[in-house]
Amino acid sequence: MLLPALIGLGLFLLLPSVSAAVLGFTNYILGPIPTEFVGLHNFLRMFGDSTFIRSMLNTLYFAALVVPLQTVLALILALLVNRKVAGVNFFRAIYFFPTIMALVVVSVVWALLLNKGGVVNGMLGKVGIGPIPFLTSSAWAMPSIVLASIWQGAGLQMVIFLSGLQAIPKRLYEAAEIDGASAWQQFRHVTIPQLRPTILVVVVITTILSFRLFVQPFVMTRGGPGGSTQSIIMYIYDKGIGDFNLGYSSAMSFFLFLVVLTISLLQRRFLSRGE
Amino acid sequence: MSKKTRLKRFGLYLLMVLMAVFFLFPLVWMISGSLKLESQLYADLDKLITFLPTPFTLENYRNMFARTDFFRFLMNSFIITGSTILLGLVVNSLAGYALSRLEFPGRKLVDSSVLALIIVPFEAIFVPLFLIVDWMGGLNTYWALILPFVADPFSIFLFRQFFVQVPDSVEEAAYLDGAGYWRTYLQVVVPLSKPVFATVAIWIGLNQWNRFLWPLVVTSGKAKQPLSVGLREFFTNPPVNWSQILAFSSLMSIPILLLFLAFQRHFYKGVAAQAGGKG
Numbered sequence: 331m332l333l334p335a336l337i338g339l340g341l342f343l344l345l346p347s348v349s350a351a352v353l354g355f356t357n358y359i360l361g362p363i364p365t366e367f368v369g370l371h372n373f374l375r376m377f378g379d380s381t382f383i384r385s386m387l388n389t390l391y392f393a394a395l396v397v398p399l400q401t402v403l404a405l406i407l408a409l410l411v412n413r414k415v416a417g418v419n420f421f422r423a424i425y426f427f428p429t430i431m432a433l434v435v436v437s438v439v440w441a442l443l444l445n446k447g448g449v450v451n452g453m454l455g456k457v458g459i460g461p462i463p464f465l466t467s468s469a470w471a472m473p474s475i476v477l478a479s480i481w482q483g484a485g486l487q488m489v490i491f492l493s494g495l496q497a498i499p500k501r502l503y504e505a506a507e508i509d510g511a512s513a514w515q516q517f518r519h520v521t522i523p524q525l526r527p528t529i530l531v532v533v534v535i536t537t538i539l540s541f542r543l544f545v546q547p548f549v550m551t552r553g554g555p556g557g558s559t560q561s562i563i564m565y566i567y568d569k570g571i572g573d574f575n576l577g578y579s580s581a582m583s584f585f586l587f588l589v590v591l592t593i594s595l596l597q598r599r600f601l602s603r604g605e
Numbered sequence: 606m607s608k609k610t611r612l613k614r615f616g617l618y619l620l621m622v623l624m625a626v627f628f629l630f631p632l633v634w635m636i637s638g639s640l641k642l643e644s645q646l647y648a649d650l651d652k653l654i655t656f657l658p659t660p661f662t663l664e665n666y667r668n669m670f671a672r673t674d675f676f677r678f679l680m681n682s683f684i685i686t687g688s689t690i691l692l693g694l695v696v697n698s699l700a701g702y703a704l705s706r707l708e709f710p711g712r713k714l715v716d717s718s719v720l721a722l723i724i725v726p727f728e729a730i731f732v733p734l735f736l737i738v739d740w741m742g743g744l745n746t747y748w749a750l751i752l753p754f755v756a757d758p759f760s761i762f763l764f765r766q767f768f769v770q771v772p773d774s775v776e777e778a779a780y781l782d783g784a785g786y787w788r789t790y791l792q793v794v795v796p797l798s799k800p801v802f803a804t805v806a807i808w809i810g811l812n813q814w815n816r817f818l819w820p821l822v823v824t825s826g827k828a829k830q831p832l833s834v835g836l837r838e839f840f841t842n843p844p845v846n847w848s849q850i851l852a853f854s855s856l857m858s859i860p861i862l863l864l865f866l867a868f869q870r871h872f873y874k875g876v877a878a879q880a881g882g883k884g
Contacts, residue, residue, distance in 0.1 A: 338753075346730040542727075567822075
């Protein structure tokens with residue numbers, strides 16, 4: 331019963347994971363050059379490679395913007411739809427729908443919306459702002475990608491927050507009400523502390539997802555202008571699939587995996603301390 | 606109701622509507638842009654009429670079908686997504702059932718290994734996976750787009766969690782009747798477990814339908830490419846016609862929209878499952 335799953339996992343998940351680690355220590359390039367074990371060479375090269383550092387910093391910048399903004403927006407959305415008012419299921423569906431759309435489509439549509447002569451600039455022009463070079467200036471390009479990403483992803487975090495909110499015992503609010511706590515005080519002293527584990531889960535998930543940034547810059551800016559939106563996955567793709575430098579790109583993949591693993595382990599630490 | 610609470614209610618409602626506008630306008634613009642001429646796409650940008658398909662035309666769809674092999678891509682997407690869902694349901698549910706019921710040496714180890722594999726991000730292994738699939742002769746084949754995503758640690762985890770909650774007593778009657786593991790599984794357990802099957806189907810299906818990086822890496826040419834990568838043909842093969850791109854994008858999103866409307870609840874679960882925690 332287990333066998334098909336084990337074969338699949340072994341061949342397509344475990345083997346490539348191990349290969350990434352092993353190849354990372356070789357100079358493997360598709361072509362005539364013989365493959366040799368090169369020790370830590372690739373990893374040392376990474377930290378002297380300005381494009382790698384830049385891609386990593388871009389990815390961190392993306393995460394630093396997306397994680398707080400998306401978490402706050404998702405929490406607001408969850409609070410809005412966690413009430414008993416008319417049409418709340420309808421609104422929930424609207425906020426959620428972008429989550430299931432293909433990232434390619436989302437990126438294409440937002441690239442058009444944010445174009446210099448696009449709708450967003452058209453509307454902003456009406457109130458006397460802009461035009462803003464959303465995708466063509468290195469200062470605006472990453473925030474624009476962040477905007478598209480938040481639009482696509484907030485619904486997911488909303489659903490997680492919603493399940494967290496619904497798990498808070500009603501009696502806590504009743505007790506707070508008897509004590510005369512205002513809505514804000516209830517939010518501050520009941521909702522937030524009770525929601526702490528959920529907030530941590532959302533933050534960690536969003537962080538991990540943001541390290542996987544690829545499609546949005548690939549479609550919206552091609553990593554530009556001037557490399558300002560090139561993500562680490564884009565660089566791995568360029569080196570591995572573009573230049574066939576499989577040793578080096580495997581080393582970067584392995585490094586990325588270690589980063590994600592560290593975040594996951596920290597999450598587990600934090601969560602178990604919270605309980 | 607006091608005036609103050611009424612005002613507060615109104616304020617919150619307004620916020621809810623504004624948020625809805627933010628999440629809807631790109632979709633409205635995508636669909637309406639696909640239904641008017643490209644020359645109209647950048648007209649009246651400062652007026653709300655820019656969100657309406659005026660003058661209405663189906664020209665873009667006609668030209669898009671003539672220019673790209675939309676139905677080829679659509680068929681590929683259906684084949685890839687459909688086969689992965691079917692195979693994935695069988696393979697992962699069996700594995701989840703085995704892990705929740707059978708006692709065998711090394712069960713604990715397998716169990717925790719599967720759980721540990723959940724955190725491997727696909728983007729961190731696609732380069733060596735490309736190498737393996739290439740070595741197996743998989744470039745430009747359907748199986749290269751399907752098989753790597755059949756056995757999925759997260760789906761196994763979801764199944765296992767569900768089956769653990771199904772009481773053994775349900776199966777005991779079947780065992781007493783002389784049914785083996787397989788028959789009990791098929792005739793007793795599966796019919797009880799529709800919700801988890803639906804959630805996993807949606808989780809695998811969404812991922813496959815929208816997947817971009819992997820098909821980009823292992824396919825070239827339209828013979829095996831899914832819709833997500835097919836969209837690129839507009840850019841690699843100029844002139845770029847944005848209205849046609851919007852027509853392509855709108856059509857590509859319709860199957861998902863219909864599925865969503867039919868199975869909303871399972872979608873919430875499926876996508877929250879994507880978050881890797883709260884099924």
